[in-house]
Amino acid sequence: MKNKSLWRISVATSLEAEDAVAELLGVIFNRSASSYFDAEAQTSVVSVYFSKKRFLSRDVCEEIWAGLQRIQNCGLKLGSGKVKTAKVRREDWAESWKRHFKPIEIGNSLIIRPSWSKRRPRKNQAVVILDPGLSFGTGQHPTTEFCLGEIVRCHKTGKCQSFLDIGTGSGILAIAAAKLGYKPVRAIDFDPEAVRVARANARVNGVDKKMRLARGDVTKLPAKPKGRFDMVCANLISNLLIAERRKIAAQLKPGGVLVLAGILKPEFPEVQKKFEALGLQLISSRGKKEWRSGSLGFRARKKF
Numbered sequence: 001m002k003n004k005s006l007w008r009i010s011v012a013t014s015l016e017a018e019d020a021v022a023e024l025l026g027v028i029f030n031r032s033a034s035s036y037f038d039a040e041a042q043t044s045v046v047s048v049y050f051s052k053k054r055f056l057s058r059d060v061c062e063e064i065w066a067g068l069q070r071i072q073n074c075g076l077k078l079g080s081g082k083v084k085t086a087k088v089r090r091e092d093w094a095e096s097w098k099r100h101f102k103p104i105e106i107g108n109s110l111i112i113r114p115s116w117s118k119r120r121p122r123k124n125q126a127v128v129i130l131d132p133g134l135s136f137g138t139g140q141h142p143t144t145e146f147c148l149g150e151i152v153r154c155h156k157t158g159k160c161q162s163f164l165d166i167g168t169g170s171g172i173l174a175i176a177a178a179k180l181g182y183k184p185v186r187a188i189d190f191d192p193e194a195v196r197v198a199r200a201n202a203r204v205n206g207v208d209k210k211m212r213l214a215r216g217d218v219t220k221l222p223a224k225p226k227g228r229f230d231m232v233c234a235n236l237i238s239n240l241l242i243a244e245r246r247k248i249a250a251q252l253k254p255g256g257v258l259v260l261a262g263i264l265k266p267e268f269p270e271v272q273k274k275f276e277a278l279g280l281q282l283i284s285s286r287g288k289k290e291w292r293s294g295s296l297g298f299r300a301r302k303k304f
Helices: 018-029 058-073 090-100 142-154 172-180 192-204 238-243 245-250 265-276
Strands: 005-013 034-038 043-050 083-089 104-106 110-113 126-129 163-166 185-189 211-215 229-235 252-261 280-288 291-298
Touching (some): 018 034, 018 043, 018 058, 018 291, 104 142, 110 142, 142 229, 142 252, 142 280, 142 291, 163 172, 172 192, 172 211, 185 192, 192 211, 238 245, 238 265, 245 252, 245 265, 265 280, 265 291
Parallel strands (some): 110 126, 163 185, 163 229, 185 211, 229 252
Antiparallel strands (some): 005 043, 005 083, 034 043, 252 291
């Protein structure tokens, strides 16, 4: 019999810090995070869900607390920061997502929509069908939205452009790239469950044969890869971007575009500085809510 319940891990926070906490939980657990704001109590509850019972180990708790402290240090009012686990009905979770997850248009070239939406695409508009699941990435978050926008902006019709997605989560960026015509498309994620979900999403969208998905660790990327990419997306936390900047930048072709996201606004200048020291320069940048993302390219051919 199908399991009727899910397990929820939630953090009580403020409306101001809601997006930052959602990003934190999404990165730690590799799950889409949902938020609920209680207007009466003036408290936001940010949650991630699991199909099996999940215990919070001491290491995970410490990672959550360290992340919450980092958010607070960036000047956001955190609220109580209380962490809870609970058992919930699967139907309640699904209906909650249906209320909040609406189609997203990225320019005139791309639309992201859930399977239950009857929204019709415009002429020549690529469609990515993606239902909120237990893996991170639906396009709703400002950082994912920026990455999608850059994939659309940088796409050149009729030109062969390769694409690498580091930390693919639900596979949304790689699927969108494949739908628009990037090739070859490669995506990696450290979490095997995320890879499984991304492959399932790729099959639903009919692009599983057009992309290569694999379990991979950003810390294990080759410093001197055999092949480089025209576009590289790395939607990761700031400290990981900085720590692995040389390996991330090494995957990019001269003349290519590196998209960096998952960065809180106060942390962006340091990330930018570290990547610019490798010979990259900022092409475009956008801030939304607590987040800032950016695209960079090499000033000149850089050897690693």
